[in-house]
Amino acid sequence: MFLRRLMLGVHRHSFNHTPGPCRVVPGIDIGSEDITVTSSGLAFISSGLKYSPADWETESERQSRIFTFDFNHPERNVSEVSIKGESFDKEGVNYFGLSIWEDENTGKVTLFVVNRAKTKSSVELFDYGQETNTLVHKETVTSENIYSPNNVVAVSTRSFYVTNDSKYRSILEIFSPIPTGTVAYYDGKKARIVATGFTMANGINQSPDGKYVYVVGVFDGEISIFERNKDGSLRLLKKMDMHTTADNIDVDRATGDLWLGCHLQPYKAIFGGEHSHNRGTSQVLKVTFDKDLNADVREVLIDDGQLLASGSSVACTYGQQMLVGTVREKMLYCQLLAY
Amino acid sequence: MAVVRGMTRVRSQSPPHCLSLNSQQKCFFTMFRNILIGISAALILQHILSVIYSLGFHKRAYNHRPGSCRVVTGIDSGSEDIHVLRNGLALITSGIDLTPLGHLMDPSGLTWKGRIYLFDFKQPNANVTELPILGSFDHSDFRPHGISVWEEETQTTVFVVNHKQHREAIEVLSLNQDNKSLQYLYSITDPLMRSVNDVVAVGSNSFYFTNDGYNNQLFKRFLERFLKFPWGNVIYYDGDAGRGQVVVSRGLEPNGINRSPDGRYIYVSSPIVGTVTVYEQQADHALQPIQVIDLSTSPDNIYVDSTSGDLWLGCHMIGYQSMLHFQNFTQPAASQVLHIQLNSKVAPYTYDIREAYVDDGRQVSGSSVAAYYNKQLLIGSVAHKLAHCQVVAF
Numbered sequence: 001m002f003l004r005r006l007m008l009g010v011h012r013h014s015f016n017h018t019p020g021p022c023r024v025v026p027g028i029d030i031g032s033e034d035i036t037v038t039s040s041g042l043a044f045i046s047s048g049l050k051y052s053p054a055d056w057e058t059e060s061e062r063q064s065r066i067f068t069f070d071f072n073h074p075e076r077n078v079s080e081v082s083i084k085g086e087s088f089d090k091e092g093v094n095y096f097g098l099s100i101w102e103d104e105n106t107g108k109v110t111l112f113v114v115n116r117a118k119t120k121s122s123v124e125l126f127d128y129g130q131e132t133n134t135l136v137h138k139e140t141v142t143s144e145n146i147y148s149p150n151n152v153v154a155v156s157t158r159s160f161y162v163t164n165d166s167k168y169r170s171i172l173e174i175f176s177p178i179p180t181g182t183v184a185y186y187d188g189k190k191a192r193i194v195a196t197g198f199t200m201a202n203g204i205n206q207s208p209d210g211k212y213v214y215v216v217g218v219f220d221g222e223i224s225i226f227e228r229n230k231d232g233s234l235r236l237l238k239k240m241d242m243h244t245t246a247d248n249i250d251v252d253r254a255t256g257d258l259w260l261g262c263h264l265q266p267y268k269a270i271f272g273g274e275h276s277h278n279r280g281t282s283q284v285l286k287v288t289f290d291k292d293l294n295a296d297v298r299e300v301l302i303d304d305g306q307l308l309a310s311g312s313s314v315a316c317t318y319g320q321q322m323l324v325g326t327v328r329e330k331m332l333y334c335q336l337l338a339y
Numbered sequence: 340m341a342v343v344r345g346m347t348r349v350r351s352q353s354p355p356h357c358l359s360l361n362s363q364q365k366c367f368f369t370m371f372r373n374i375l376i377g378i379s380a381a382l383i384l385q386h387i388l389s390v391i392y393s394l395g396f397h398k399r400a401y402n403h404r405p406g407s408c409r410v411v412t413g414i415d416s417g418s419e420d421i422h423v424l425r426n427g428l429a430l431i432t433s434g435i436d437l438t439p440l441g442h443l444m445d446p447s448g449l450t451w452k453g454r455i456y457l458f459d460f461k462q463p464n465a466n467v468t469e470l471p472i473l474g475s476f477d478h479s480d481f482r483p484h485g486i487s488v489w490e491e492e493t494q495t496t497v498f499v500v501n502h503k504q505h506r507e508a509i510e511v512l513s514l515n516q517d518n519k520s521l522q523y524l525y526s527i528t529d530p531l532m533r534s535v536n537d538v539v540a541v542g543s544n545s546f547y548f549t550n551d552g553y554n555n556q557l558f559k560r561f562l563e564r565f566l567k568f569p570w571g572n573v574i575y576y577d578g579d580a581g582r583g584q585v586v587v588s589r590g591l592e593p594n595g596i597n598r599s600p601d602g603r604y605i606y607v608s609s610p611i612v613g614t615v616t617v618y619e620q621q622a623d624h625a626l627q628p629i630q631v632i633d634l635s636t637s638p639d640n641i642y643v644d645s646t647s648g649d650l651w652l653g654c655h656m657i658g659y660q661s662m663l664h665f666q667n668f669t670q671p672a673a674s675q676v677l678h679i680q681l682n683s684k685v686a687p688y689t690y691d692i693r694e695a696y697v698d699d700g701r702q703v704s705g706s707s708v709a710a711y712y713n714k715q716l717l718i719g720s721v722a723h724k725l726a727h728c729q730v731v732a733f
Contacts, residue, residue: 011397013635015677015694020732243399285401299401299697338406338731 008267009245014281014302019322020337022307024330025069027078030062032325034151034248035316036098038109041071042130043316043323045078045331046095046113056118064095066113068133071318074333083126085137092118097151097204097248099160111135112160114149121149123162123186143191145184151248153204153213158188159232161213163201171270174200174219181217185232194234195226203249203314208256212237216246216260223249223258225293240295244283247327248314258287261324263311264302269327280311282332284324286339300339307332390565393611393637394659400673400699405716406729410702411458413467416451418719420486420537420640421710424495427460428516429710429717431467431725432483436502437665439534440551441560445668448722453481455499457519460712463727472512474523480504485537485596485640487546488514496543497521500535507532507555509548509576531574531583534560537596537640539605541620544578547586547605549593564611567591573607575624586626587618595640595708600648604629604686610637610655615679617686630687636675637661639721640708650679653708653719656697661705661721668722671700676709676718678733695733702726 030048037043048064050056067078083090096114103110109128115121122142126135139158150165166173167180181201185194198217206213206228213226213234221242226234245266250259262283263269269280284301300315301324314325317336324332416434423429434453437444456467472478484500495514501507508528512521536551553570554560563570573587573596587593587607595608598620605618605626613634618626637655644651655661656675664672676696682689696709696718704723709716716728 013398015636015692017403017694017733297401299403302694335732338729338733339403 008270009263009265010267012244012264012281014264014283014304016302016304016306017299017339018303018307018334019300019339020335022301022332022334024307025077025323025333028067028331029329031328032067032323032331033095033313033327034097035069035250035314035323035325035331036100037071037250037316037318038100039102039253041318043069043071043318044081044098044100044111045069045323045325046098048094049096049327050094050116051327059092059118064093066095066098066111066135069323069333071321074321078331079133081128082132082134083137084134085126087140088124088137089117089140094118096149097163099152099154101154101157103157110138110154110157112152112154114152114162116149121146123149123152123160125158141186141191143184143186145182145191145193146186150200150202151204153206155206155210155228155232156188159186161185161194161204161206161234162191163198163204163215165200165202165218179217179220183213183215183234185234187232194232195224195236198224202247203260205249205251205258207251208253214249214251214258216249218245218247218263219266221245223260223287238293240287242285242297244285245311246285247312248325250314250316252317256289258289259300259315259317259322260285260287261312261314263313266311269311280309281305282308282310282312282324282326284312284315284322298339300336301334303332386567390567393613394662395637395657396659398657398673400656400675400697402699403694403697403733404728405695405733406731408696408702408718408726408728411466411717411725411727414456414725415723416448416454417722418456418725419484419707419721421642421708421717421719422486422488422497423460423642423710423712423717424488425490425645426516427712429458429460429712430470430486430488430497430514431456431458431717431719432486432499434482435484435721436482437722438557439502439555439560441554441557441562441564442662442665443557444665445722447668451482452478453483453501455483455486455497455521458717458725458727460715460717463715463729467725468519470514470519470521472521472523476510476523481510483510484535485548487538487540489540489543491543494543496524496540498538498540498546500538500548501526502535502555507535509535509538509546527576527578529574529576529583531585534571536594539596539598541598541602541624542578545576545624547573547575547596547598547626549573549590549596549607551592551594564592567611573605573626575626577624584624586624587628595638595652597641597643597650599643600645606641606643606650608638608641608652610639613637615641615650615652617688619686632679632688632690632692634677634692636677638677639706640719642708642710644711648681648684649711650681651695651709651711651716652677652679653706655705655707660700664700664705665722668704670704672705672723673700674698674703674706674718674720676706676716678711693733695730696728698726 181198
């Protein structure tokens with residue numbers, strides 16, 4: 001495992017294929033790191049992620065924003081949402097992972113946003129106003145156990161799981177034999193660590209019935225499947241080797257399938273020049289489970305830079321449509337005809 | 340005391356090591372020999388590592404399909420090569436013998452009976468039927484491999500590579516489309532037929548074929564492959580003259596061979612090298628190499644779409660899996676189909692490679708050919724089943 005992490009995908013090779021016609025969505029140029037979609041087909045997209053000190057030096061060119069894309073009208077492309085609320089500190093915002101909670105009774109949509117701001121990290125809770133395409137800030141959650149948040153999954157109106165990808169925010173942690181990524185659970189009052197041992201814990205999501213939580217350690221190349229206990233703690237059921245570098249997890253709420261945005265050759269993103277044509281190969285995998293949690297894996301898309309210059313970080317589906325996002329580049333829209 | 344003094348005296352008189360002319364020569368020789376041993380060891384190690392790398396332990400097959408796919412029932416002993424006629428009838432060879440190619444074979448395959456099957460692309464939900472071979476044909480000595488067809492108004496001539504028990508041959512048959520049978524005409528043998536793999540007809544009485552190696556006995560051939568001796572070649576056979584001529588004299592296991600729709604170019608695959616080479620046919624039927632397309636996988640047979648000129652390749656994605664599969668047919672081996680879209684009419688081509696199909700071996704193991712017709716794919720395997728797919732997107 002340690003040796004395989006060292007290789008960063010140098011040994012991997014791929015041929016392009018797409019599940020149907022694909023096009024780059026205009027309006028997104030500096031990232032679409034995470035995408036999440038409501039049951040009615042409205043997708044939220046975080047953009048303008050800043051990860052390294054070099055990113056912060058160009059902060060004015062990498063403004064963090066949140067966009068919406070309506071799967072019911074894909075030709076309209078994206079709209080930027082307005083963010084309102086006196087309680088929200090807009091200084092140095094930096095949006096990472098997103099998650100949606102839809103109240104079954106009121107239909108209210110709450111958006112949970114990981115914010116790795118310049119001076120502190122938090123999970124922000126917003127209420128979404130559809131008529132005005134506005135996010136109204138409700139709450140800022142900070143904790144000593146939310147120290148390097150990457151992605152979040154909401155499990156109730158005010159509670160969530162969040163991944164801490166590393167401890168010191170150093171790329172060298174990838175090569176540490178002691179994995180430092182963790183998962184924290186916030187119960188509405190306080191956060192505690194509920195899972196450890198990931199190499200750069202990233203994507204996190206839950207099954208539609210809320211029974212399972214799925215976590216990806218990017219450089220583990222594995223999906224960890226946890227069973228949720230009543231008190232929010234997690235019991236590890238299974239680790240599934242994906243043989244690639246998986247990033248974010250989307251869960252199809254109709255089928256329970258997992259959709260993974262993957263970096264097939266992460267060495268290109270890490271060592272490649274800022275302006276090279278191919279800075280990573282995008283890969284989208286779909287994972288279908290049987291009742292015993294055995295996986296059937298399909299490779300839905302491979303693109304070596306023809307469509308997306310850097311590797312994919314997320315794939316979000318709605319019906320026969322898919323959005324593929326990247327950490328710091330454009331976003332792709334595809335029809336799902338065959339894969 | 341005297342003894343000690345004597346020993347000291349002897350040592351002091353001895354010259355230091357390697358200073359004398361004789362010792363210096365010995366030293367140089369020893370050093371040279373050590374360097375030579377080191378270089379040899381490095382070369383041997385590099386060779387072994389390259390063999391291990393080509394076996395594909397680092398590869399992973401993620402399943403994907405260009406549309407809905409199904410196994411075509413009726414074929415269980417391989418579907419190594421496919422040729423599609425203009426009207427959508429596909430001829431499929433089945434029942435190959437792998438031992439002349441240096442592969443240990445599952446014992447159940449040793450007693451296979453060779454067959455040629457028919458699949459109609461215009462009835463995509465139907466299965467295959469066997470084409471009976473009429474005439475004085477020895478059915479007990481039929482282990483077919485590559486296949487090619489030359490269509491003329493008066494006769495549809497079928498050329499089939501046959502690994503007979505004691506010699507290589509290319510059987511010449513005539514297809515009777517009315518009663519769906521093959522009429523045996525004659526066998527072609529030639530001293531240049533060493534280990535024939537595939538054939539492509541360029542006339543009613545002439546063809547090119549690949550010899551994938553020089554030896555056709557199990558152990559000798561295994562050694563030839565392991566040591567990477569490039570003793571395969573491509574032969575042009577002139578039926579009127581009754582003899583073959585070497586047109587590509589050296590190759591590392593050339594396998595699939597086919598031609599562009601206008602007949603100008605001949606394509607030859609090399610699974611071990613992982614390339615398809617484009618040759619231009621000269622007036623005297625010699626082949627001039629024009630282009631090498633690098634694939635990073637193991638292409639087997641080449642299918643040319645007669646409409647677009649594009650290439651479809653059945654590939655062995657993971658080499659060691661295919662080898663294990665040949666030894667035990669229940670072991671799955673990854674299948675892969677590549678599509679090479681040619682974006683120019685004249686070679687050297689600009690091209691776009693896409694991956695149309697991958698299976699981890701549970702549907703089809705060890706794909707060797709992919710025949711495309713009217714948004715459909717027929718995927719054949721060396722020693723396993725046949726799959727039919729709709730081509731919607733890839």
